[in-house]
Amino acid sequence: MTARDPEFVAALRHRVAGKVRESEPVARFSTYRIGGPATVLLPARAEDVGAALTLARDAGVPWFTIGLGSNILLPDEGLDALVIRIGKGLDRVTQRGESWTVGAGLPAPLAARRTAEAGFGGLHIFVGVPGSVGGGVYMNAGCHGGDWAEVVERVTVVDETGQDTVLNRGDIPFTYRRSGLEGRVVLEATVRLRQEEQKHLDEAIAEMFEWRQSGTPFNQPCCGSVFKNPAGPSWKQESGPSTAGQLIEAAGLKSFSVGGAQVSPMHANYFVNTGSATSADVKKLIQHVQGVVHERFGVRLEPEVKLIGTRGEYQNKE
Numbered sequence: 354m355t356a357r358d359p360e361f362v363a364a365l366r367h368r369v370a371g372k373v374r375e376s377e378p379v380a381r382f383s384t385y386r387i388g389g390p391a392t393v394l395l396p397a398r399a400e401d402v403g404a405a406l407t408l409a410r411d412a413g414v415p416w417f418t419i420g421l422g423s424n425i426l427l428p429d430e431g432l433d434a435l436v437i438r439i440g441k442g443l444d445r446v447t448q449r450g451e452s453w454t455v456g457a458g459l460p461a462p463l464a465a466r467r468t469a470e471a472g473f474g475g476l477h478i479f480v481g482v483p484g485s486v487g488g489g490v491y492m493n494a495g496c497h498g499g500d501w502a503e504v505v506e507r508v509t510v511v512d513e514t515g516q517d518t519v520l521n522r523g524d525i526p527f528t529y530r531r532s533g534l535e536g537r538v539v540l541e542a543t544v545r546l547r548q549e550e551q552k553h554l555d556e557a558i559a560e561m562f563e564w565r566q567s568g569t570p571f572n573q574p575c576c577g578s579v580f581k582n583p584a585g586p587s588w589k590q591e592s593g594p595s596t597a598g599q600l601i602e603a604a605g606l607k608s609f610s611v612g613g614a615q616v617s618p619m620h621a622n623y624f625v626n627t628g629s630a631t632s633a634d635v636k637k638l639i640q641h642v643q644g645v646v647h648e649r650f651g652v653r654l655e656p657e658v659k660l661i662g663t664r665g666e667y668q669n670k671e
């Protein structure tokens with residue numbers, strides 16, 4: 354059975370309070386604006402996620418979680434998997450002293466602003482990272498020298514048993530851009546923040562924004578960094594070529610395109626959809642860039658963007 358099966362869709366609608374959309378173009382849930390139709394669940398509450406996962410398991414239907422779709426390349430053919438889109442309904446924020454609990458569906462830039470406006474630093478660095486809290490934790494997203502692993506105290510997840518589990522920081526094997534939370538859906542995260550002087554936070558946010566604006570093609574669909582940096586985080590690194598972007602630029606590939614996918618003329622580690630890009634175009638561009646960089650510098654670039662197959666499977670090797 355697949356998630357497109359009318360029987361599965363009917364059973365799902367019966368179990369959840371959220372909306373179930375059939376043949377929904379998933380391109381609208383990806384910042385690349387690429388991806389064909391799928392059955393999509395928009396959970397209205399955390400319980401919907403557990404119910405959907407157990408139903409999918411029992412029916413033998415694969416599933417895939419999407420947050421704000423800012424780090425994924427979805428298939429042109431669409432998905433046979435059930436797509437669970439975590440957003441509104443799982444976006445509450447609560448605070449107890451320095452401990453903040455943020456829902457997985459909350460956009461990270463909003464979490465950054467809300468906590469910073471209350472005088473707390475730690476999440477403020479994510480003000481320009483256009484993902485969700487859940488996607489950030491799952492990816493261990495990071496920037497400006499920090500990442501989610503640094504602030505997380507505990508994370509509530511649910512798996513195919515439908516049961517919520519609270520994982521303490523020490524139980525989560527965070528590494529560079531990875532949490533090890535495969536097979537689970539993040540429902541919320543509790544982070545420990547630090548009280549900081551408001552002026553300092555405002556200045557830091559303004560500086561980060563300026564840095565982002567000057568180097569990000571915000572006016573074109575893209576998914577941020579396509580490749581991991583071979584040597585880890587790179588912010589404000591002075592010499593090169595050593596980061597993925599520097600290597601691609603030094604290989605003369607800025608503005609190189611395949612179909613509607615182009616290496617951004619602004620930032621070589623960002624590939625943009627110039628309007629008509631398909632998933633196949635982006636994959637071909639990735640392969641071409643990997644080949645040229647390997648030939649020129651002997652470095653094998655590994656995609657940071659998650660390449661997703663029609664059953665919701667990851668096509669990148671981890």
Ligand SMILES: Cc1cc2nc3c(=O)[nH]c(=O)nc-3n(C[C@H](O)[C@H](O)[C@H](O)COP(=O)(O)OP(=O)(O)OC[C@H]3O[C@@H](n4cnc5c(N)ncnc54)[C@H](O)[C@@H]3O)c2cc1C
Pocket residue numbers: 384417418419420421422423424425439457481482483484485486487488489490491492493494495496537538539540569575576577578659
């Ligand atoms: C302009 C731009 C700038 C960016 N800058 C940065 C940056 O500086 N640093 C950085 O690290 N990233 C950056 N990114 C990439 C991206 O924003 C982050 O990786 C982000 O955290 C992904 O969150 P998301 O909600 O969009 O996840 P998605 O793209 O929706 O999903 C990414 C992965 O997380 C999984 N996932 C999503 N939500 C959940 C959940 N609730 N539970 C379990 N798994 C989940 C998905 O299944 C998928 O495997 C940038 C992207 C863009 C477009």
